[in-house]
Amino acid sequence: MIADGAIDLAGFGQPFISNPDLVARLRHGWPLAEPDRETYYGGAAKGFIDYPAFENA
Numbered sequence: 001m002i003a004d005g006a007i008d009l010a011g012f013g014q015p016f017i018s019n020p021d022l023v024a025r026l027r028h029g030w031p032l033a034e035p036d037r038e039t040y041y042g043g044a045a046k047g048f049i050d051y052p053a054f055e056n057a
Contacts, residue, residue, distance in 0.1 A: 015032060015035075018032070018034065018036070019032050019033050020049075020051055020052075020053055024054070025054055030054045031054070
């Protein structure tokens with residue numbers, strides 16, 4: 001979309017919270033983890049830095 005001139009910047013804030021390995025997931029077509037919005041910015045690690053990286057079974 002950037003190359004086509006449709007947008008100037010792509011933002012991935014929320015997907016990065018629940019997918020610390022977002023770039024690898026997008027590159028490899030791996031599924032994205034569902035975010036738990038109820039735990040966003042609650043002052044603790046739960047829901048902010050506790051999402052695991054994708055593990056291909």
